[in-house]
Amino acid sequence: xxxxxxxxxxxxxxxxxxxxxxxxxxxxxxxxxxxxxxxxxxxxxxxxxxxxxxxxxxxxxxxxxxxxxxxxxxxxxxxxxxxxxxxxxxxxxxxxxxxxxxxxxxxxxxxxxxxxxxxxxxxxxxxxxxxxxxxxxxxxxxxxxxxxxxxxxxxxxxxxxxxxxxxxx
Numbered sequence: 001x002x003x004x005x006x007x008x009x010x011x012x013x014x015x016x017x018x019x020x021x022x023x024x025x026x027x028x029x030x031x032x033x034x035x036x037x038x039x040x041x042x043x044x045x046x047x048x049x050x051x052x053x054x055x056x057x058x059x060x061x062x063x064x065x066x067x068x069x070x071x072x073x074x075x076x077x078x079x080x081x082x083x084x085x086x087x088x089x090x091x092x093x094x095x096x097x098x099x100x101x102x103x104x105x106x107x108x109x110x111x112x113x114x115x116x117x118x119x120x121x122x123x124x125x126x127x128x129x130x131x132x133x134x135x136x137x138x139x140x141x142x143x144x145x146x147x148x149x150x151x152x153x154x155x156x157x158x159x160x161x162x163x164x165x166x167x168x169x
Contacts, residue, residue, distance in 0.1 A: 005059065007035055007044065015046055017058055026061045029053060036086035036094075041116045045094055045108070047084050052077050052094070056112035056138060060145035070141035070163065073109070080104055111139055119146045124155045137163055 004020040007028070015032040018025045028046070035046035044055040054073040061068045080096055087095040087103070092113070096104045111134050118127040124147070131139050144159035160168045 003059070005042075007037070007058075009035065015048070017044075017061060019062070024062070028055070028058070028061070033083055034086045034096075036089045038113070039088075039090045041113055043089075043108070043112060043116075045086060045089055047080065047086060047096065050077060050080065050082075051075065052080070052096075052106065054108050056109075057116070057142045057145050059149060060141070063145045063148050064168070066165065066168075067141045067145050067163070070138055071145060073138060075106065077104075077106070109136075109139075111136070112142055115139060115142055116146070119143070119150070124152055128155060128158055131159070131162065 005017055006020050007015060007017050009015050009032050013031050013033070014027055015029040015035055016025045017028050029048045032046050032048040035044060037044055042057065042059060044058045046053045052075045054075075055071055056073065057071045060071050081098055083099045085097045087097050092108045092110045094106050094108060096106070098104060111130065115127055115130055118130065127143055131143050140159050140162040144156055144163055147153070147155035147159055
């Protein structure tokens, strides 16, 4: 309950995130048209300036700001146009309604959701094996953020070293 976050877009179309129970606003994105949380996990997707941003672990903003940029995925999209709205985000599929009413879909990586499931159940060894198998820096950054949040320092040390944050190890 204390981990709940709220995301909103202000009148300048800037997107902010904040914990629900205390005021600690952090700007995530500018010129945002729409955002949507994943239906089961804490993955956030937003449309901003003809780009689709996906934060695989937006809570990283309160753990380490250096990791926030790595847990974010950016996808250029010229076929959605301005003022598009996110309709649904389930599993790895994101549905977007364009301004003209047409529907566009795109897929996100399936690995962050699997990693989040492993971490929530305390399967730290499986999460390390998944990151070693996939070999993506963004996945290692997600693991580093989550393990720091849960104070699983052995896993955090491995993940931060894989992200090449030697000074943080």
